[in-house]
């Protein structure tokens with residue numbers, strides 16, 4: 001591109017990102033359960049959303065390979081892509097969530113877009129938690145609705161705002177928040193929504209198959225019933241794709257009008273098979289017990305060496321550093337010590353709230369966690385983050 005005037009803005013933007021500590025560089029990563037090969041080096045992996053380790057489960061892999069007749073259906077579901085595996089998977093997901101029905105989307109991202117663009121119109125107001133995931137933010141932006149953001153988990157603020165407007169009201173929040181690891185105040189939100197006749201939507205990408213009786217997610221854990229559940233199968237299930245669990249009429253409306261459902265190719269059917277195989281393993285509960293032990297062990301150890309850890313914690317442990325450049329430095333030096341924990345920066349989190357997002361998984365063994373704690377101690381002290 002050289003010094004071409006018309007593309008100068010690109011260089012300026014990249015320079016700006018570099019100078020603000022916000023430049024992102026791709027690393028090559030080959031996941032190996034508790035570890036990963038990062039840029040060719042084997043390190044302990046604290047970056048995966050494969051919380052239960054199911055993406056490497058032998059039974060899941062064998063079934064997925066055995067069911068693979070073609071790479072993809074090469075068609076959208078409404079044309080020629082609706083393989084019978086979808087019906088089986090959606091029945092399983094509906095029964096998992098105890099809803100009338102479920103609908104699989106190619107990703108959790110597109111499920112969020114699909115639901116909000118279908119449910120919200122120009123007469124609607126969407127009330128969205130300020131820490132909701134980027135896919136919810138983008139979904140809100142794509143609707144014709146008015147979007148009102150309430151302070152994170154501040155239900156007084158939600159109620160103050162929800163009183164102010166008429167029309168169709170929609171409240172959307174997360175189960176386990178993706179970058180903070182805390183839990184949405186679902187019971188309080190449900191009460192407010194009921195008082196104001198609002199539709200409730202939960203994105204439970206990180207709580208699904210982790211929390212609740214039968215591991216049906218955060219709303220099951222808290223005993224509430226939101227109108228629409230959205231989730232991703234690329235987290236605890238270790239698979240791929242997104243889904244919506246809800247009433248039959250909402251499912252029918254999504255099939256008929258959701259652009260993210262209609263105008264895209266169907267999830268390849270072998271990925272449906274993967275999820276069909278992973279669900280009963282995830283529901284058996286033994287992996288969540290291991291995960292819980294690892295969460296308690298690791299978060300207590302990090303606290304003991306001086307990091308501020310909020311309790312009770314989930315499998316997502318945020319180590320808030322503050323400055324973007326310092327978070328990157330911490331992450332880089334940890335990688336040199338054999339620990340992979342990515343720095344998360346603006347715009348994923350607020351400016352000045354840069355952090356390492358540590359995700360513990362069920363495949364970590366005590367030796368991985370102990371080695372990592374030593375590395376955190378060494379690098380934390382070296383950078384003056386720990387005393």
Ligand SMILES: Cc1ncc(COP(=O)(O)O)c(C=O)c1O
Nearest residue numbers: 107108109133178205232234241
């Ligand atoms: C809360 C939340 N919702 C939705 C998504 C998107 O899911 P997917 O990766 O299946 O598109 C993510 C992914 O990180 C997420 O954290």
